[in-house]
Amino acid sequence: MVFANLLFLYVFMALCFICYYISKRTVYRNVVLVIFSLLFYAFGEPVYVFLLLFSVTVNFLAGLYIDKFRESNTGFVLTGLTLFFDIGVLVGFKYTGFFIENINAVSGLDLPVPPDDIMPIGISFFTFQIISYILDCYWGKIEVQRNWFKLLMYISLFPQLIAGPIVRYSTIQNQIDNRTITPADITDGITRIAIGLGKKVILANNLSTIVDSLFSVGSLGSLSVAGTWYGVIVYAMQVYFDFSGYSDIAIGLGRMFGFRFDENFRYPFVSKNITEFWQRWHISLGSFFRDYLLYVTIFGKRRQYLNLFLVWFCTGFWHGASWNYIIWGLYFGFFILIERLIGNKRLKKIPAAVSHIYSLLVITVGFGIFYFEDIGQLGTFLGNLVGANGNKLTDHISTISMASNCWLLLACVICCLPIIPWIKKKYKELPKSPAFIYLRTAASIFIFLLSSVLLVNATNNPFIYWHF
Amino acid sequence: MADYINDNELDELNEIYRQKLENQKHHGKKAKTSDNEPPKTEKPAKEEKPAKKEKPVKADKPVKEDKSPKQEKPAKAEKPVKEEKAAKDSGEEENKKKSGYLPHIISISVSAAVFFTFAVLMAVLPRPTESELENRKLTEFPTFSWEAYWSGEFNEQISEYYNDTVPYRDDFKRLGAAFRSLFGINIEGNAIVGPVEQLKPEESAVTTASTKPIVIVTPAPKDDNSSVPNSKPDNSETSAPKPETTDKNETTAPKPETTTPAPATTPAPMFSTPSDPDAEVLMNEASNIVYNSGGVLHAGTLYNGHRENAEYFAASVAGLKDRINADLYFMPILTQNTFITPSQLNKGVYTEQADATYLSNLVKESAEVVDIFDALAAHIDEDIFFLRDTHWQQLGAYYAAQQFAKQADVPYPALSEYTEKQRDSIGSIYTFTQYEGLAGVYEDFTYYIPPNDFTVDYYDSSYNYLFTYPLMPENDYSENGFYSLYMVADDYIKHITTDVKNGRKLVVLKDDYLSAAIPCLTSSFEEIFVIDIRHCDFNAADFINEQGATDVLLGLTMSNALGEVGSYIDYLQ
Structure with a gap:
């Protein structure tokens, strides 16, 4: 689903606002956001929502272990492996066709080129968010997220999921649990x-x-x-x-x-x-x-x-x-x-x-x-x-x-x-x-x-x- | 109104107030235990002010209980001046904050009311099923299947359904079009709607969508004119119609004054049997049509020739023949309208083929007619036309050019000698109409690279040399403008020098159709000059003579020959 779409504006967004504002506590609001974010992603890419969940799970576990072994070589290796996984997923979906086309052109081979449309939407954005989280964890710039659900919310948050901006975990880590909304925020949001x-x-x-x-x-x-x-x-x-x-x-x-x-x-x-x-x-x-x-x-x-x-x-x-x-x-x-x-x-x-x-x-x-x-x-x-x-x-x-x-x-x-x-x-x-x-x-x-x-x-x- | 605050604000104010009371209690006790001196007293009215203004707090029971006179009095009596001031400032700040939020709260209320009203109306108002504006059935709600769901197609179709069937959608579309019309100023009545290479400065593009329903059964021609010899019956079971003029060979026929002249007379209609009664029209805008025939999505431009211009065109051709020293061939080009489009969709007074026959009979006195009907009809089962583009595939052009080569008695290579290539293409009808159903609907574009060697020089419309470039520049290929694969663009004049040594020089006077035939003639002539008559700023007759051309091929579609483009022949002399 994309923002410039009447179904998004008058159905999805309307329902999301209603559910969000009738939930008073932040914890319930987080649940609303995760549900709507996954629905948002699954609308256009029902299969790839599992890829998103899998990627979040791998990085969640990696984050915990990187935090634990940060000072040792194990932490370094774990960070490297996690980045390899994240970049591998990105390359696998986004660049395989390009590489095969070039190999074919150079070598004269006729390897089958995967179609363009198998790429999960927004993969470059959420992969980069994940990478920033893992590296910040390794460098000790942020406190590792120990709640899978909250990390999922950070990665899948639908406003920035498919077209950015690439939001750093450090930018919103405090807002996951503690955020206030004033009337001025809402009017500013409407205007934006x-x-x-x-x-x-x-x-x-x-x-x-x-x-x-x-x-x-x-x-x-x-x-x-x-x-x-x-x-x-x-x-x-x-x-x-x-x-x-x-x-x-x-x-x-x-x-x-x-x-x-x-x-x-x-x-x-x-x-x-x-x-x-x-x-x-x-x-x-x-x-x-x-x-x-x-x-x-x-x-x-x-x-x-x-x-x-x-x-x-x-x-x-x-x-x-x-x-x-x-x-x-x-x-x-x-x-x-x-x-x-x-x-x-x-x-x-x-x-x-x-x-x-x-x-x-x-x-x-x-x-x-x-x-x-x-x-x-x-x-x-x-x-x-x-x-x-x-x-x-x-x-x-x-x-x-x-x-x-x-x-x-x-x-x-x-x-x-x-x-x-x-x-x-x-x-x-x-x-x-x-x-x-x-x-x-x-x-x-x-x-x-x-x-x-x-x-x-x-x-x-x-x-x-x-x-x- | 001024006292209204939302729940979040209320919680915040309650919290601030609780803290304030806690502080007061704490300080009160502290003052009592640590200092036996009597506390300074302040004017009660001033002390009460902040608490009184925070009306919503009173609604909160626990806070109200805390604010009992018993507890408050001693605390206030013992409060130092500084704290009193701080409390006062804090209260004023809250008030300011609260009153500062009021415009925001009103704005939010109005925005929410408008937004949710529209959301609800879109949900409850009946959704249209047909568009009068676009003359088509609107997208239907998809039927669910797991396969469609997991592919994302089901959700995509829901989105299409929702966006396409908005209540009062035609009115909104008109409103949107009216808004877009404000984007700029319209000079010379022109607007860009089609491919660059097909627009001519003098041409006015029609952009207004037709709201008329299509004619399901249109009058087919009655082409029974006995005064025009050898009139071939068209494929709608009719014979050649009678020309309306008394002297068909009159060379001083008047020049057409408008691009869309009204027919001189309307023949008695004779209805043909629909060739595909099940064809479903999906869109009909101006002359562009999208329809489903036999489960295949077709798109094209309906034929609507003006036979009343036939005599004038024939006279122009006769004039050209008189001025040149070369053999002149005329190829009336037949399109999908003759071979593919269901007959009941045609909206012209005569069919394309009937007009071709009629015109051929008029022209044949001055030019050798290259009749391509049989040549194409023999290969109708092959991909000789695009399904969703107005042009023919190169294969169609190949068979047409073969007929010409046969009559001109020049060599013509077998198709097997060409290098066949294939690319994806999106038909021009999508470009013209932006009809959503054609978006992303590709079809194969097959083209053939000639077997021999040649060079191509490109000139501007005044025949000034510009550059040398490939005949079929594959690197410039684009799916939407695929026809520019044939010699880049129509507005260049091309001079092709081939490796053929037979002394034959051909000048091709054409519209866009014959572009695809040029690669098929590079093995037949020593030199070929390609001139699109819509983009020629010099005397073509003189040019033909100066170049020593042996053959001239004039090839136009019937729409062009009998329209404004046909009149250019006269200007070229």
């Missing part, structure tokens, strides 16, 4: 859910129609230079609104259940460099790799460039089992390496306008790499960007598309800018004023209902994250 739904349904879904008309349906080779840039800029915004919309819904739901998840996006398109972009884009993934891969020792010590390479290789590969994702990750890693070599001080001296243009160019081209899984098409796309394919500067189709979506595009650009944080900063008392609260609620209700209308028999409601 409405904003997230609006981003996904009103903005992202309609941007996807434009992208499809240019890249997927149309002939890429006949697109003009301007048309190709237009298409990839629209695609970048589509992914941003889609992904951050899901994160907003997750954070909003968490807030209404008394959890406080960390932010996952902070207006990434205003970044002045690529390093900053990755501090604003999919923050939970970036911080995961930073804490669990970038700063770990390899063969006895931290190896700056090897670690950096691994981080960006894995970042790309995590997004999908295809070469373009690996190229995408390394592409960003390359620019981050360059920025690191230049140094922060010198980067700050670059005029802001130049910095913004540089980062937007790199980010936008990066999304083109992200889009085209076929390397041949990717080459055509890159050639189109600079007119290397002999394509025209402009084309009629793109012009019409821009004109017929100009207000939508303008709204998207505005929504990419940190206008709300700016208003909050400038008028600090505003969020507390009753008039603002009422206005916010009215806007939330309007966005929620409009999104619902657009979801009726929606035919353009893509689910980007099945790769992830």
Whole structure:
């Protein structure tokens, strides 16, 4: 099940809220959350719910023993074995087809390739949550969870189960047993859910129609230079609104259940460099790799460039089992390496306008790499960007598309800018004023209902994250 | 209203109050035992204030009992000033907090009321079973089976059912469409609905969904015109219809003024027998149709040609013939509408084949007609057409081109000499309509790589060289735009130089259909120029002469030949 679905919004979520709020004690509320989380996961993947339960059980037991033998070599071995199991499950489901395809291509063999659709949804997210739990246990950063049910709740919590953010155990360990919900939490949660739904349904879904008309349906080779840039800029915004919309819904739901998840996006398109972009884009993934891969020792010590390479290789590969994702990750890693070599001080001296243009160019081209899984098409796309394919500067189709979506595009650009944080900063008392609260609620209700209308028999409601 | 607080808040306030009383007791005792001096007294009214304001606390019995005057009086009397102030501040803070929550509580109440009202209405209101807007039966509630459940299909179908059968769904769909229409400004009446390569700047795409029910039995043509010789009967048991003009060979026929002119006259309808009475129409939007025939999901674009333009087209072809020094061939292309679509679904006045026959009879004076009906009919059991796309498979194009090669007397390799390949494809009807039932419905796209060597140069519509690229760039393949496998896009003009040495130069004037036939002709001609007449900005007649072409193949579908595209022939001269 996905969030942008009327059945989820008006049946699942409604029942979950009723059951949650009529349960007064936290222990009962936890039971409600686990039941609904498993139902949520089982709705689309009834079989894989057993995989989830099995994985939680293995990691629960591993956590107990790692805690017990932490100081000895046994703890190290146990941690290694558990990680091997977790990563093995992820690789087994997500990357087997990719590896076999490449083996076939290199060796000329004809090994059977498993179909794409056998991958459990959200496996990358919950596996990374489990890995963070195990490593934090081993490093003694957290207190091991001695209650299987509570660990299951942490892993399976439906708001963040299929599309993140990757919530660390340390973030919510205290909230599992002790959490309070104030009326302000609930209104904040309602607003975040409405904003997230609006981003996904009103903005992202309609941007996807434009992208499809240019890249997927149309002939890429006949697109003009301007048309190709237009298409990839629209695609970048589509992914941003889609992904951050899901994160907003997750954070909003968490807030209404008394959890406080960390932010996952902070207006990434205003970044002045690529390093900053990755501090604003999919923050939970970036911080995961930073804490669990970038700063770990390899063969006895931290190896700056090897670690950096691994981080960006894995970042790309995590997004999908295809070469373009690996190229995408390394592409960003390359620019981050360059920025690191230049140094922060010198980067700050670059005029802001130049910095913004540089980062937007790199980010936008990066999304083109992200889009085209076929390397041949990717080459055509890159050639189109600079007119290397002999394509025209402009084309009629793109012009019409821009004109017929100009207000939508303008709204998207505005929504990419940190206008709300700016208003909050400038008028600090505003969020507390009753008039603002009422206005916010009215806007939330309007966005929620409009999104619902657009979801009726929606035919353009893509689910980007099945790769992830 | 101002005194209302929720249960959590009440618990918190009770707890704070209990602690306060405990402190008061403790301090009171402490003061009594440690200090014999009389306690400072404070004004009772001020001391009472915080407790009085916390009205909900009074509802809590144990707290009420604690707040007995007996216990309170001595404590208050003995309280130091600092503590009094702290208690007062604490109470005020609570009050502030409480009143600060009020807008939130009102907001939550309103949001919950709206949300649950909609949730309940969606649950209790009757769900529609048919959509007038989309003219189709809506998704039905699935029947349960363990197999469907474990595959996730059952739940998926429930979700589809719920989303598809929302009460008043057609009204909501209209509302959604109205909202989307606000996204931008409409220039030149254009809107993007189809593949890029099929759109032409001058063409207006029809986006409005038809709400009319489909015509189950449509008039079939009565093609019995004796003045048009050799009119072949069509496959709906009718003979060729009589042309409405008095002089069919008139070369100065007026140019059509609109793309959808009304028929000059309507012939007396003659109803054909439905060829597949059990065919179930699932969607009919504009001319695009999705139907179930024999358990197979089909999709296509219904034929609706304008025979009244036939004379004009024939005149244009005659004009072209007069201006070129090459043999001119005309191939009226027949689509699924002739071979596959159940006859009762056709909505044109004449069938496609009847119009092809009619037009062929008009054109044959100036061009050699390549009649492909028999060539295709002989292979009807093979996959010569897509099931859910308007084009033919390359196999269909192969048989059609074979007929042309035979008439042009050029070599033509056997199918076995080609390299056969297969990919997944999603038909263009899904792209046009976004009809949900076609989403993710793939079919095999089979194509054939020619056996000989050749190079292909690509030019723009003014014949300026652009680049050299493969004839069938497999790396650019996409499931949704699979037809661009044939020479990238229609708006390029292509010049193919082959390894054939027979002195024959072919110019192909086409719409998108003949694209698939070009790979089948690379072994037949020394050079081939491919011009999509919708994307040509120069005088094609002069071009043909300048290039020294020996043969010209004009191949158009009947919809195009008798529509606006057919009129381009005139512009090209």
